[in-house]
Amino acid sequence: MLDILHRVSREVNAAPGLREALQIIINRVADAMAVDVCSVYLLDAAQGDFVLRDTRGLNADAVGRVRMAATEGLVGLVAEREEPINLKNAPSHSRFRYFPETGEERYSSFLGVPIIHYRTVLGVLVVQQTEQRRFEENEVAFLVTLAAQLAGAIAHARVSGGIDGIETDRAVEDGRALRGLAGAPGVAIGTAVVPYTQADLNAIPDRAAVDPEAEVAAFEAAVEQVSAELRELSEQIASSVTTDERMLFDVYLHMLEGDTLVQETVERIRSGNWAPGALRQIIAEHVRVFEDMDDPYLSERASDIRDLGRRILSRLRDEGERARDLPEQAVLVGQEVSASQLAEVPSEKLQGIVAATGSRNSHVAILARALGIPAVMGIDDLRPRDLDGRPVVVDGYSGRFYVDPSPTVEQEYQRLITDEAEFAEGLEAVRDEPAVSPDGRSVALYANTGLITDINLSLAAGCDGIGLHRTEFPFLIRDRFPGEEEQAELYRRVLEQFAPHPVTLRTLDVGGDKSLAYFPIEEENPFLGWRGIRLTLDHPEIFLTQLRAMLRADVGLGNLQILLPMVSRLGEIADVRRLLLRARQELAEEGVETRSPSLGVMIEVPATLYQIDRYCDQADFLSLGSNDLTQYLLAVDRNNSRVASLYDELHPAVLAAVRDVTRAARRHGKRLTVCGGMAGDPAGAILLMGFGIDGFSMSVSSLMRIKWVVRRVPVTRAAELANRAVEMDSPEEVRRMLRHTLEEYELGGLIRAGK
Ligand code: PEP
Ligand code: MG
DSSP: OHHHHHHHHHHHHHOSSHHHHHHHHHHHHHHHHTOSEEEEEEEETTTTEEEEEEEESSOGGGTTTOEEETTSHHHHHHHHHTSOEEESSGGGSTTOOOOGGGTGGGOOEEEEEEEEETTEEEEEEEEEESSOOOOOHHHHHHHHHHHHHHHHHHHHHHHHTOSTTSOOGGGSTGGGSEEOEEEEOOEEEEEEEOOOOTTOGGGOOOOBOSSHHHHHHHHHHHHHHHHHHHHHHHHHTTTTSOHHHHHHHHHHHHHHHSHHHHHHHHHHHHTTBOHHHHHHHHHHHHHHHHHTOSSHHHHHHHHHHHHHHHHHHHHHHHHHHHHOOOOSSEEEEESSOOHHHHHHSOTTTEEEEEESSOOTTSHHHHHHHHHTOOEEEOOTTOOGGGTTTOEEEEETTTTEEEESOOHHHHHHHHHHHHHHHHHHHHHHHTTTSOOBOTTSOBOEEEEEEOSSTTTTGGGGGGSSOEEEEOOOHHHHSSSSOOOHHHHHHHHHHHHHHHTTSOEEEEOOOOBTTBOBTTBOOOOSSGGGSSOTHHHHHHOHHHHHHHHHHHHHHTTTTOOEEEEESSOOSTHHHHHHHHHHHHHHHHHHHTTOOOOOOEEEEEEOSGGGGGGHHHHHHHOSEEEEOHHHHHHHHHTOOTTOGGGGGGOOTTOHHHHHHHHHHHHHHHHHTOEEEEOSHHHHSHHHHHHHHHHTOOEEEEEGGGHHHHHHHHHHSOHHHHHHHHHHHHHSSOHHHHHHHHHHHHHHTTOGGGTSSOO
């Protein structure tokens, strides 16, 4: 069974569309379980009923015609109960409903399992048999597993219009959006551009062939080129390889010169798909045939076909990508969108970013915020390759992504974009104003920098310094640890740019989700593992290089502060102080006189909350990292889109922690800044003001928004709201209250699209 499950799962993922995916499931299930009937019913959201979408065993012309309300029939019952129903004699059940057009009166036994996606029943998978029997436990488990796999593909097709002839959520405008995580605020309307690499055949999007004959010619030229290369290779290495290895080339050549693969691709191009899309489809079909073979030698040939596909693709791509015109309003849509793909699109064309993986804390999202580009992350059901060239809308406030938006949705968002532009002008107006509340409290606004050097730094000109400079980026983009000189230069640039304002350089925080290709760490639980200060203290040679670079960069400036990530034991501060002293002594011996910088601790691991007085004693300042503190307090992985709805920095438990840290810092007269996402979130900022925090550090694009909030909301009011929030039951309740407050002060445009 496991073998079949793996195979089906592979096939479903490679299927070009939902219809093909359904057919694969139905045929595989019918064969594997030896049942007479296998059918799929899907929810028609507009009508609220279930429609027979595909079947093997029932009358084919009943497909699309048999409908039943959610309260009707056994299918309705499976959906209602949200669990499998296994009956020996279905017609005798009170909920059995007979549809003459299906011809199902012959079948006695019935097993139906719901297809559920994130708590929503999308459909029902049914098997039936003439023989009267209860299905066995392993059969039920098999069907449940397949239904769970099908759920993602169906959810995707519902919103991208892949279920023909069925009214999906088109009528329900809001429901038509794919839901992801808000990655970077803002709204964009544009055309999807799906980047792909030649190594990833599966990621190639389907796209209409503008000139099919030209595509055919390009394809044939690519095939000819690959054949020639293979022939040449085969001859070159003839003397140095075994006959077996040489035979592999001959197998490839046969595949290319035999008619099927090439001919079928050409036909597919002539019926409308562009050459790379047609190639992907044909290769996938051939791969499937080989993978299905029981003979291990033959099933291995599947990988040869894939490899051949990649070779042809890379020849095609060389030509195709050069000719590719990017739309004026490009929205990058990918499984993962990397920083380099982002750089390939000219910035004047790049309007939005959408990725199937990641969260608001991923690098791409943080970069998008720095660049002021709306982004939606972590859309589990996204199938980028279906989306290339299609009109889309990105709502980076709510994490919604619309494919082929209806005219109403598009108009509405167009209006919001216009409002936003006006709103942005309003924000500009406060640029040179002080961050002082209406009742006279002054707040320091710092910028978070570091993910990409120099981006938007000019925007940060009006801020009070750098509250968090993440130093990971130069480490992530190199193929080795950066040297002392390289680091010193980078740090010097930041320190200089903001002197005499303080610049807080955080020591290396790799581990967790930030891994270095040249220093791989294999861990079961990386967020609870060798991360941040734990790793650097274990590698003094890496740590000392960084500390020395920081100290040298500060010479003659004196605005350096050093911040330590992931501290969970008091002893770590003392260890760092020892190393810092050593670095200074070494430098002094080399004739470089340095200043002793302030040393701060990130409050982001819950343990620090319970020893907060001791941390206040031992650190020079504190910086509360609300991103990790939330993750660790709520036990919710900050990058996992499945539990993203549970991750909220405004959870009352997190707020109580922030309040307690603030009180402790005040008691000890220690400086406290908040540098996680909470500080750049207008709702969060009100509460932080209310708790009495006077240092906020945030992404540059949030600075003006937060200044507006500070200038509008009196601290006395903020304090009252903060006290109430801590007593509330849920983050939703807290957000509701703050939404009202923001609207009341005409600041609603900060947290949603529009003015
Ligand atoms: C945090 O954890 O809140 C923080 C600011 O650091 P990072 O996001 O880099 O982990
Ligand atoms: Mg952190």
